[in-house]
Amino acid sequence: MSLAVLASRALSGAHAHVVRVETHLGPGLPGFNVVGLPDAGVRESRERVRAAIINSGFEFPAGRITVNLSPADLPKESGRFDLPIALGLLLASGQLPGPPSAGDAGGKPPAMPASESILARLVLAGELSLTGALTPVTAPLLIALGVARDQPDATLVLPAGSAEQAAWVPGLRVLSARSLADVAAHITGAHALPDAVPAPWPEPPPVPCLSDVRGQPAARRALEVAAAGGHSLLMVGPPGAGKSMLAQRLPGLLPPLSRTQALEAAAVAALAGHAQAPAGQPPFRAPHHSLSVPALVGGGTHPRPGEISLAHHGVLFLDELPEFNRRTLESLREPLETGRVLISRAMRTARFPARFQLVAAMNPCPCGWRGHPARACACTPDQVARYAGRVSGPLLDRIDLHLRLPPVAPEDLDGPPGEASPAVRERVLACRGRQLERQDKPNAALAGAELDCHCALDESGRELLRQAMRRLRGSARVLHRTLRVARTIADLEGAERLGARHVAQAVQYRAE
CATH class of the missing domain: 3.30.230.10 (Ribosomal Protein S5; domain 2)
Incomplete structure (x- = not known):
């Protein structure tokens, strides 16, 4: 032939x-x-x-x-x-x-x-x-x-x-x-090739335990809600309040990856040049604030995945959020909504998955001590406003939970350890199980008619939500994200219908 x-x-x-x-x-x-x-x-x-x-x-x-x-x-x-x-x-x-x-x-x-x-x-x-x-x-x-x-x-x-x-x-x-x-x-037919023998499936690496975090009960609760519903989280607090510690412990609360999810995450890592064996633990990426737009979302002459794709099925932690370049942060807006990133070049178009859970942390002001009971803030109102303005409103709208962390009291540091990750993870797994049985996806992914179907409010909850949105002057996106968080809070309680108490807790996480 x-x-x-x-x-x-x-x-x-x-x-x-x-x-x-x-x-x-x-x-x-x-x-x-x-x-x-x-x-x-x-x-x-x-x-x-x-x-x-x-x-x-x-x-x-x-x-x-x-x-x-x-x-x-x-x-x-x-x-x-x-x-x-x-x-x-x-x-x-x-x-x-x-x-x-x-x-x-x-x-x-x-x-x-x-x-x-x-x-x-x-x-x-x-x-x-x-x-x-x-x-x-x-x-x-x-x-x-x-x-x-x-x-x-x-x-x-x-x-x-x-x-x-x-x-x-x-x-x-x-x-x-x-x-x-x-x-x-x-x-x-002279000699058959042998079937490949898969390497042993690796054990997930150890992750830090939530019991290491002393005090901060509200932050621990917010982290549990974020893990249970797959919600994004922003923590604002002074230096040493535990923002980074909390973020590093989120992967230990999340459900383990399925075999397919683990293989997808490892395949994307290999594309970026990281020899990473698949593991059941969700990936955790914490890039430095000096990274560029291509390093975050992917790019190059021959497009390669960025940090948001390396965090696929896992957590992307952005510490010192206002220190990131404004253009870099704005590039997160579309992937947060769509779960993928599209990179277009003259000769080719590349698509990478980016279904990640965003956790961000920032100080309340440039010096970090605004509102601290024992330290004086040296920042002027203009400096505080400029610092907060480095993070745009549209990006903040896309973050489900906003939490202010107080400084940790000395007596909390000497107190007994808090609840450990395995106990919290059990509640998270039960909550995720309810969501998958009801809608086959986490609450954070609900959209459109699914919100009307699965996040129906009673009359008291509907009126409370109206009042809160008027007071907060929130957008339609904020309203929908508040409903998703309320649904997760209700699922953690095992409640079928959303009530005023669930809405009230969800609204607290949107207070600026």
Whole structure:
């Protein structure tokens, strides 16, 4: 045969798109062209593939070689296409048995050889060294998740080292290959590739316990409400009030990640260059306030995920919120609403998941001591106003819980420890269970008609909410977020219908 078609995957953002690797060997002056919007890494595969074929004991075919990576409008990058290109050349040149051409067997429908049935099910990705050995590829988990979603009956072939990570994806068969010769032997039936053995599922790392926080009962309660409903939280208080300690203990209160969620979080981390094993503990990201917009939301010439995507299914903690660049903070507004980020460039558009829980902390003024009972504030009213104005109203509208923390009293520091995280987590898990049974999502994700259905108020609660919104001059977004928080408070109590007491507690978390 002179044409071979194999399947592979190309990464675009956090998605692994299907790619047809079409290899044609025709007459004419020798040449080797790769088309289909390849980058430099893909174009350089010509030299790697040539040397790998020769050093694996095969002959490099003489003739005009054209490799088309379809679809042509999808950018292709990295060396993961080396393996399907090399196999396509061996099939097209007849060095490996492939499907017969349409003209064989006297015009009769050709019989399907064993190699064709094998090839039809394979998805191949792997970079070749000059010796013919396969080297690990980028983001094998992302590739495996894409194949499991789109082609659940397919068999994924990856280099050893990458295959063991991809084997974590349930329901997908993954084969481990060490060289081009091994894959060729598998296609011919001479020697089958072994199934990849998944590495042991890692245990979640230890997290700080809530009992380390002394005093601050209102803040502990707010943290429980935030964990139970998946709500965002802003803490305002003087230095040493415990804002950072509370934020660091939120992951220990959240429900454990499902296997799919853990794999998604690990796959996004791999895209950003972090070798992170999947774990059941929600991720916790706390970037420095000097980070740029691309570092927060993602970007670059070849778009990579930012901190909000690395916090996918977890917590993003922004300490010293007003110290962040204003433009950087404003870039959070859309992801907080949509749960994803779209990065557009001249040649490509990348989408990354960003379903994170925002926790922010700030001082009440530049010096930090405004309202402190024992320390005098040295800031003028204009300085305080400018400091608070660094965080825009639209961003504050998107934060569900606003909490002011008082300084910790000395007697609280010497007192007994508070309730530990496991006990609080049990209540959070029970509350989340009610939400999933009722609406199949956390309360923080309720929108539109779902609010009318699941957050119906009695008459006293409705009147209290009207009065509170008039007093706070809140927007429609604030009203909806207050309703979601009230729903979570009611769920923590096990109440079916929202009442005035639930609304009153929720309104307290919106007082500025």
